[in-house]
Amino acid sequence: MKNLRILAFVLILCAALLGGCRTAPIHNIELAPIINNSQSTRTLEEVKNSIIKAGYSLNWQMTDVSPGHLIATLNIRSHEAVVDITYTTESYSINYKDSTNLKHKGDTIHSNYNGWINNLARAINIELGQYNNIPQSS
Known part of the structure; x- marks a missing residue:
């Protein structure tokens, strides 16, 4: 009986530790x-301006690299x-492209990153007047 309690404790501890990782495939x-x-x-x-306006609305810093290419940076804490x-x-x-303190490893990253990307895409579509064309997470 004592061994079952120890095993249950170890399983609960492992689940709690792994649950805190919150990583997901990069979207x-x-x-x-x-x-x-x-x-x-x-x-x-017009497309560039819509993307920049959408990014700014969510506190992304937008850098115009060349025609058809922007780099966006989001700093949170x-x-x-x-x-x-x-x-x-x-x-x-x-x-x-890159990240700091987001548990990036290979093809995985902190799951909040994917939410930020989906929010950015949603804001871009709103700026473009495409309310029904929201990209879905995979």
Whole structure:
């Protein structure tokens, strides 16, 4: 009976320790479509401005690298996430670039990162007027 109690304690302790890790596979957004209405097509500058405005609304620092390429950095307390955002007039992508204090290891990262990326994509789509085109997590 004593061995069962020890085993139960060890299992509960392991579950508690592993539950605190909260890592998940890195979620990138690949080629999310930009839907243009039939009356006009957005210019590359309009797409860039929508992405920058969306990022700023969520406290991302946006750096214009070249036409069709931004680098976005989010600092929350001691955590930092850096992503590459590439875009055309037809689609955009958000890809992991770097991080600090987010338990990045191989293809996994702290699960909050994926939430931040999904929020950024949602904000971009809202700025683009695409309320129904929210990329889903995989």
